[in-house]
Amino acid sequence: MDDLKLLRDLGAELEHGPPPTLVRQRTRYLHSRPRRRWTGWWTAGLVAVATVCAVAVPTVLLSHRGPAGPAAGGEAVDVSGAVNVLLIGSDTRDGEGNAKYGPSSRNTGQRADTIMIVHVPADRGRATAVSVPRDSLVRAAPCTSGPARTVMINAVYDEGGAACLRTTLEKLTGLRLHHTMAVDFAGFEDMVDALGGVTVKVPAPVNEPKAKLRLRAGEQVLDGEKALGYVRLRYYGDGSDLSRIKRQRTVVMALLKKAQRAVADPAELQGFLDVVRRSVKTDLTVEEMYQLGTQLAETKVSLKVVPTGPHPDDRVRLQWKQPEAGKLFGSLQ
Amino acid sequence: MITQPAVRGVDSELVSASWSDPEAFAELFDRYSAMLYRYVSKRLGPGPAEDLVGETFLIAFSKRRSYDLSYPDARPWLFGILTKLVARHHRSEATRYRALLRAPVEAEVESPADRVAAGVSAQAVRGELAGALAALPAKDRDVLLLIAWGDLTYEEVARALGIPVGTVRSRLNRGRRKVRAALGDTNPMEEE
Numbered sequence: 423m424d425d426l427k428l429l430r431d432l433g434a435e436l437e438h439g440p441p442p443t444l445v446r447q448r449t450r451y452l453h454s455r456p457r458r459r460w461t462g463w464w465t466a467g468l469v470a471v472a473t474v475c476a477v478a479v480p481t482v483l484l485s486h487r488g489p490a491g492p493a494a495g496g497e498a499v500d501v502s503g504a505v506n507v508l509l510i511g512s513d514t515r516d517g518e519g520n521a522k523y524g525p526s527s528r529n530t531g532q533r534a535d536t537i538m539i540v541h542v543p544a545d546r547g548r549a550t551a552v553s554v555p556r557d558s559l560v561r562a563a564p565c566t567s568g569p570a571r572t573v574m575i576n577a578v579y580d581e582g583g584a585a586c587l588r589t590t591l592e593k594l595t596g597l598r599l600h601h602t603m604a605v606d607f608a609g610f611e612d613m614v615d616a617l618g619g620v621t622v623k624v625p626a627p628v629n630e631p632k633a634k635l636r637l638r639a640g641e642q643v644l645d646g647e648k649a650l651g652y653v654r655l656r657y658y659g660d661g662s663d664l665s666r667i668k669r670q671r672t673v674v675m676a677l678l679k680k681a682q683r684a685v686a687d688p689a690e691l692q693g694f695l696d697v698v699r700r701s702v703k704t705d706l707t708v709e710e711m712y713q714l715g716t717q718l719a720e721t722k723v724s725l726k727v728v729p730t731g732p733h734p735d736d737r738v739r740l741q742w743k744q745p746e747a748g749k750l751f752g753s754l755q
Numbered sequence: 756m757i758t759q760p761a762v763r764g765v766d767s768e769l770v771s772a773s774w775s776d777p778e779a780f781a782e783l784f785d786r787y788s789a790m791l792y793r794y795v796s797k798r799l800g801p802g803p804a805e806d807l808v809g810e811t812f813l814i815a816f817s818k819r820r821s822y823d824l825s826y827p828d829a830r831p832w833l834f835g836i837l838t839k840l841v842a843r844h845h846r847s848e849a850t851r852y853r854a855l856l857r858a859p860v861e862a863e864v865e866s867p868a869d870r871v872a873a874g875v876s877a878q879a880v881r882g883e884l885a886g887a888l889a890a891l892p893a894k895d896r897d898v899l900l901l902i903a904w905g906d907l908t909y910e911e912v913a914r915a916l917g918i919p920v921g922t923v924r925s926r927l928n929r930g931r932r933k934v935r936a937a938l939g940d941t942n943p944m945e946e947e
Contacts, residue, residue: 430903451815487946
């Protein structure tokens, strides 16, 4: 049997025809200069990942320090009061595994795929995660090179980094964003793998050809890839966001358990910490993450999206709908 | 899918026309977006395909002035851009192949007569094929798939990737050798 023929047949089997929506891309080049974009297909898991980072990571870090005491200063960290965290789901090129793809002039730097503002009220009862569509055209704060101008919001991050995105969003929303956390989503897989997988009880068999994910029902150990697929599943259970969030929570809690156990094994811990260092960038200290993480573990999160409509100057881009957007952020004050 | 207006000539003419008239570039999209979409959908699935095709044209447009007009056919150029974009998704590509590796082969063949025998064979060994693809170095895989899935010639692959034709041959041979090795002595018809 000819191997090329077999490959072609496999290709034919994997192929999808172009959807009618492809035409949306037709005039995209007319409206913007090239910039990096990433598909939003993994957005669903971001909250889970962030929670993992906020919960599991510091737990491990802190437990590891053990009796040596938490912080150099030793004083308790105060993360009380309402906290707003800017969450950025990014994909970076600086990972080890990416290096072999070579430095391309365009492929350096970071891309914001998902931008979310997580508001945690003082009582920690109900957090709100507001996702900001990356196609939003916004007035960027003048922190990038050149004067303030109207750009797509993820370009603000590409060019000015997290600090600039934060300033821009603070201006736009009127909220103070206390912290930023950038998560390399691909790193989630590595984190899970570094912990030797995560044990989850899957309520019903999963067969999701789109995600190429097949799981049997019952308790089992998921590797990073499967865990990621599992938290990302959309059409499963009752198919609601709520059930997805629940699933994410299950994985997070299981991961947390695993992380606590990992502390016992220095080699495993080392691997995990290396992965974490690569995948999470934040201005939160370990202690703050720990505090926030333990508090958030109990918190219900509701997901919202900034109300938008087509931008008058550029119909393939979005503008925030006022007064709705203002009202939404006002409610988070 | 996309209506094709009166043919305006070869791709290179469209590219040069787009220097002064950006709208002309949209016809390149009409010609090749579906083809590029199919190609990405094989490597990465339909999820990221749409965006990647859009971005390919976005980048192509920004580079249109450096297009070598002595090449009438723009496909290799577009495939070259797309290949670089696909590289960003190497993780999900590998995941995709590995998922195939694990997924049980659908053994039942309802009506063998309706099926092309070769198709059945490819399905029977798709785990091996996918495993071999996942294990290939990116450079070899790019060449192999541009030929097998992108239907480019050696010369076109060379142009797309900016490498000599001899290198295309050696990478292709290496890739095929590994695929064959993965298939081993398996007779696909005897697979479970």
